[in-house]
Amino acid sequence: MTKVFILLLLLSPYLMSDGHIFVYHRFDDTRYPTTNTSIKELKKEFNYLKKNNYKVVPLIDIVNKIKAKEKVPNNWVALTIDDGFKTFYTNGLPIFKQYGYPFTLFIAVKYTEKKYKDYVSWKQLNEIKKYGDVEFHTYAHGHYGQMSDEKIQADMDKGLSLMKEKLNIEPKLFVYAYGEYDDRVEKIVNEYNFQAVFNQNIGAIQGECSDEYDVDRSALVGNAPFKLYLKFKELCGVTFHQPTTFPKNKIVKTVEVTLEDKSIKSADIFISNNGWTKVKVHNGKIVWNANKRVKLNRIKIGVKVKSKIKLMVLSK
Numbered sequence: 001m002t003k004v005f006i007l008l009l010l011l012s013p014y015l016m017s018d019g020h021i022f023v024y025h026r027f028d029d030t031r032y033p034t035t036n037t038s039i040k041e042l043k044k045e046f047n048y049l050k051k052n053n054y055k056v057v058p059l060i061d062i063v064n065k066i067k068a069k070e071k072v073p074n075n076w077v078a079l080t081i082d083d084g085f086k087t088f089y090t091n092g093l094p095i096f097k098q099y100g101y102p103f104t105l106f107i108a109v110k111y112t113e114k115k116y117k118d119y120v121s122w123k124q125l126n127e128i129k130k131y132g133d134v135e136f137h138t139y140a141h142g143h144y145g146q147m148s149d150e151k152i153q154a155d156m157d158k159g160l161s162l163m164k165e166k167l168n169i170e171p172k173l174f175v176y177a178y179g180e181y182d183d184r185v186e187k188i189v190n191e192y193n194f195q196a197v198f199n200q201n202i203g204a205i206q207g208e209c210s211d212e213y214d215v216d217r218s219a220l221v222g223n224a225p226f227k228l229y230l231k232f233k234e235l236c237g238v239t240f241h242q243p244t245t246f247p248k249n250k251i252v253k254t255v256e257v258t259l260e261d262k263s264i265k266s267a268d269i270f271i272s273n274n275g276w277t278k279v280k281v282h283n284g285k286i287v288w289n290a291n292k293r294v295k296l297n298r299i300k301i302g303v304k305v306k307s308k309i310k311l312m313v314l315s316k
């Protein structure tokens with residue numbers, strides 16, 4: 001009996017995966033299906049977390065584990081919301097309060113400052129911060145990849161000083177607009193000494209091998225497969241060699257990746273608009289003549305070994 005119980009425990013998904021961070025945008029706003037989460041779906045997800053013993057922790061707890069190079073407990077989940085849409089305040093927040101779940105709201109400051117009608121006001125933010133953390137998601141939600149160093153700095157400075165002035169908050173955490181970043185952008189942002197920076201790549205947080213300046217978050221919008229996301233683990237020791245910049249003529253020619261774990265014999269490679277393709281791994285090395293056409297100006301390349309996953313983003 002005891003053996004069966006232990007086996008069941010070992011097989012239950014929350015014990016088999018790493019920590020997870022999710023990102024929401026709008027709540028019960030059917031005008032925008034690709035960035036919306038219905039309240040019905042949100043409650044379903046929260047009930048699932050509750051029933052399966054997941055622990056919803058403040059985002060900073062996961063950050064602290066990564067910084068200490070410690071394993072993130074398998075049942076930890078952190079919830080984030082991007083942009084600062086009004087529907088978080090009107091529709092989402094009551095549910096977070098009902099379940100007592102902590103959250104981190106990343107705001108694009110300009111939308112609030114200029115009183116855009118779909119976004120939360122400073123007054124609402126001052127109320128929201130009693131229940132969760134409010135952090136920084138740029139001033140004008142611009143494409144940093146296409147902006148000069150000076151323009152990026154000016155955008156950061158303006159947003160940060162308004163957050164200090166209106167909310168008395170000095171942000172510790174940052175999210176790139178559109179999940180867009182490259183080495184140059186990363187360098188500028190890192191000068192602001194945030195404790196962690198988040199992307200919007202599907203993944204999981206192992207802790208010991210995670211990078212606090214490039215933390216994966218899975219978006220729970222539209223028809224996102226929530227339960228599948230919870231099963232993913234972080235694939236540690238991945239280095240992407242090719243492509244490292246947005247592909248010319250939108251053709252991804254060769255995908256070259258090395259894996260630290262030399263015992264891996266096969267993997268799946270993801271290319272936006274092309275899904276997953278199984279490839280062979282020789283002595284930790286993947287060299288695949290993909291020749292795949294992509295359609296978007298922001299694409300993701302990923303590698304998956306069983307349920308372990310790592311994605312990266314390339315922008316035009």
Ligand SMILES: [Zn+2]
Nearest residue numbers: 082083177178
């Ligand atoms: Zn955003």
